[in-house]
Amino acid sequence: MIHHKESFLEYVIVEKGLSENTVSSYERDIQHYLTFLTLHERVERIEDVTRGHILNYLAELHDKGRAKTTVARNIASIRSFHKFLSRDKVTQTDPSAHLDAPKSDRKLPSVLGNRDIEALLSFPNSETSYMRRDRAMLELLYATGMRVSELTNLNVEDVHMTMGFVQCTGKGNKERIIPLGQMANNALDVYLREERGTLLKRGSSEHAMFINHRGTRLTRQGFWKVLKKRAKEAGVQKNITPHTLRHSFATHLLENGADLRAVQEMLGHSDISTTQIYTHVSKVRLKDIYAQHHPRA
Numbered sequence: 101m102i103h104h105k106e107s108f109l110e111y112v113i114v115e116k117g118l119s120e121n122t123v124s125s126y127e128r129d130i131q132h133y134l135t136f137l138t139l140h141e142r143v144e145r146i147e148d149v150t151r152g153h154i155l156n157y158l159a160e161l162h163d164k165g166r167a168k169t170t171v172a173r174n175i176a177s178i179r180s181f182h183k184f185l186s187r188d189k190v191t192q193t194d195p196s197a198h199l200d201a202p203k204s205d206r207k208l209p210s211v212l213g214n215r216d217i218e219a220l221l222s223f224p225n226s227e228t229s230y231m232r233r234d235r236a237m238l239e240l241l242y243a244t245g246m247r248v249s250e251l252t253n254l255n256v257e258d259v260h261m262t263m264g265f266v267q268c269t270g271k272g273n274k275e276r277i278i279p280l281g282q283m284a285n286n287a288l289d290v291y292l293r294e295e296r297g298t299l300l301k302r303g304s305s306e307h308a309m310f311i312n313h314r315g316t317r318l319t320r321q322g323f324w325k326v327l328k329k330r331a332k333e334a335g336v337q338k339n340i341t342p343h344t345l346r347h348s349f350a351t352h353l354l355e356n357g358a359d360l361r362a363v364q365e366m367l368g369h370s371d372i373s374t375t376q377i378y379t380h381v382s383k384v385r386l387k388d389i390y391a392q393h394h395p396r397a
Contacts, residue, residue: 101138101146105130108184117273121249129177133157146185151195154178175199209347209377212338217242217348219334221283230313233299234326236284236291237310237318240266241342243284245349245367248320248342254309256292261285270368278366350378 109127112118118126136157137143143153157178161171175196182196212220221242223235241251250268258267264285266278280288300306301315308317323342331340338344346367353363364375 101134101144104146104185104190105134105181107188108181111184112180119249119271119273122271125173126177126180129174130181133174133178133181136160147191149182149191149195151199154196154199209351210338210341210344211351212336212340212344212348214352216334216336216338217352220331220336220340222334230295230299230326232287232291232295233310234330236287237323237326238330238345239284239287240280241345242349243281244268244278245346246278247346247368248323251342252308252310252318252320252323255307256309257307259288259309261288268368272370274368274370276365276368347378350375354378 105127108130109123112126113123137149137153140160141153141156143149158171158175161174166174179196179199182191182194185191186194221235221238223231237251240246241248244266246266246268247270250270254266254268259280260267261280264280266280267275268278269275296309296311299311299313299315304315306316310318310323312318312322320342327340327342350363350367353366354360360372360375360379363378364372367375369375
């Protein structure tokens, strides 16, 4: 059954153009699913899989205490896999049809307040190694709301500083244009003029915007370490992830009167309902501000 998995992964990479992270999730989910079918259900051919086998696998995930979001993702992976097999006539029926994903409790995104944002982006005057790069990355992430993978995949030619915009490639290889604020523009200018060249190895033709200590493209994991270190230095008490800056970007725009459709486009959301979650965040924050500052709250 492994060769069916490989064909499916090739399909989602070549035809659907899914991101590396999404493909990795599919591969992991399908591999665990096929292992369960082989070892626990004694299924040898993919054509013999029934709806009952799939329900048994989902019950196994539930018994192991997997989160609703994890189960929902597994269902999505399994459905996509069987839909592909049915479409390619490998199987005559799709045993995963009409499987319902568990309703997950939708949590409101974690957002930084203005004070924490200022602390995070207010670097000390003394310049240390990589400080110009780190300032440029954080300013750019908050200014554009990019995903961390989009940030680390940026090339120098993707940033058009004189015209004030960034060209980035998001999920499904969809390209979008995001305005670039003056503060981020200034930080990028300093980094490009004063530091990027010193990080590159002599004679390097590296196109990556952000460079690590080896003179190559900074990874997502590398950025995570930079963010954690900077948050600790700035005294930010709140738990912070790269996505926190994306959430803060969207929430602060909406709080200051930005159009929901414009924010959707900048974030690269295909469905506006995904963007609407930030309107709920704004309302919650508004209530908190009222409770803190109104004398008779």
